[in-house]
Amino acid sequence: MEIALETRPNGVAIVRPSGRLDLLTAVAIKERLNRAVEDGYGRVVVDLASVTFVDSSGLGALIGGLKAARLAGGDLRLARAGEQVRAILDLTTLNRVLPPFQSVEEAMAGF
Amino acid sequence: MAALVVQVTSLGAKPDDLTAVHTAFDRFWATVDDTLARPPSTVWRLHFSTAVAEIIANVMRHAYGESTGTIQLRLRCFSDRVEALIVDQGAPFIGFRRAHRAVRRGGELPEGGRGLAIVREAVDRLEYARTAGGVNRWRLIKRLAVTG
Numbered sequence: 716m717e718i719a720l721e722t723r724p725n726g727v728a729i730v731r732p733s734g735r736l737d738l739l740t741a742v743a744i745k746e747r748l749n750r751a752v753e754d755g756y757g758r759v760v761v762d763l764a765s766v767t768f769v770d771s772s773g774l775g776a777l778i779g780g781l782k783a784a785r786l787a788g789g790d791l792r793l794a795r796a797g798e799q800v801r802a803i804l805d806l807t808t809l810n811r812v813l814p815p816f817q818s819v820e821e822a823m824a825g826f
Numbered sequence: 827m828a829a830l831v832v833q834v835t836s837l838g839a840k841p842d843d844l845t846a847v848h849t850a851f852d853r854f855w856a857t858v859d860d861t862l863a864r865p866p867s868t869v870w871r872l873h874f875s876t877a878v879a880e881i882i883a884n885v886m887r888h889a890y891g892e893s894t895g896t897i898q899l900r901l902r903c904f905s906d907r908v909e910a911l912i913v914d915q916g917a918p919f920i921g922f923r924r925a926h927r928a929v930r931r932g933g934e935l936p937e938g939g940r941g942l943a944i945v946r947e948a949v950d951r952l953e954y955a956r957t958a959g960g961v962n963r964w965r966l967i968k969r970l971a972v973t974g
Binding site: 735737738739767768770771772774775776778779781782798799802803806807812 | 841880938
């Protein structure tokens with residue numbers, strides 16, 4: 716899958732995957748998130764604007780990234796989650812741990 | 827009671843074959859829209875299709891693993907419910923009852939074990955059976971909302 720990365724001068728990394736976050740792509744996402752944290756970007760925003768679908772594997776990758784970020788003293792936030800992603804975050808009550816922000820800017824504002 | 831819509835799809839057992847599941851659902855919901863007087867809401871559909879995709883991903887991972895195979899998905903819409911039947915000839919699924927409890931063993935924020943928990947929340951009934959002929963059959967049923 717395509718995963719774009721943008722880093723900001725304030726030390727935030729914005730990770731932008733495209734397509735589905737599922738069994739096929741979960742490992743790549745998790746590796747990308749881990750690498751961002753290892754490279755010193757403990758504050759990560761995952762911009763989900765181009766993500767059409769997430770399943771339990773995709774959620775696991777996001778949780779894995781969240782744990783890595785927090786271990787590094789940072790955090791991970793979601794932005795621009797689409798309908799299916801929001802529905803599954805609600806269903807699993809993970810919206811309490813990963814509340815979806817409306818924009819990347821709003822997600823960064825809380826850091 | 828006869829099904830109003832029946833749609834059967836065969837797919838391979840590799841993770842990128844999951845695309846066929848999403849395509850099948852696009853077609854299925856379009857037909858359901860043309861058939862039902864009161865089609866289900868978007869969130870209702872997302873719950874159902876995500877649950878089906880979750881089971882199929884499970885089949886790919888556990889039933890087939892590295893080997894090849896085919897998976898058959900039958901979607902049926904009735905006036906009061908939608909049903910999915912997923913059939914494969916891979917390894918049996920062990921621990922059906924235990925699996926949905928696995929999520930609690932991962933500590934505060936487990937990364938794995940959520941799949942069947944999602945399915946159970948998303949649909950009304952989930953059944954698994956292995957036939958004497960070595961076939962796995964998963965059935966998911968979600969009742970359509972009753973409107974007065």
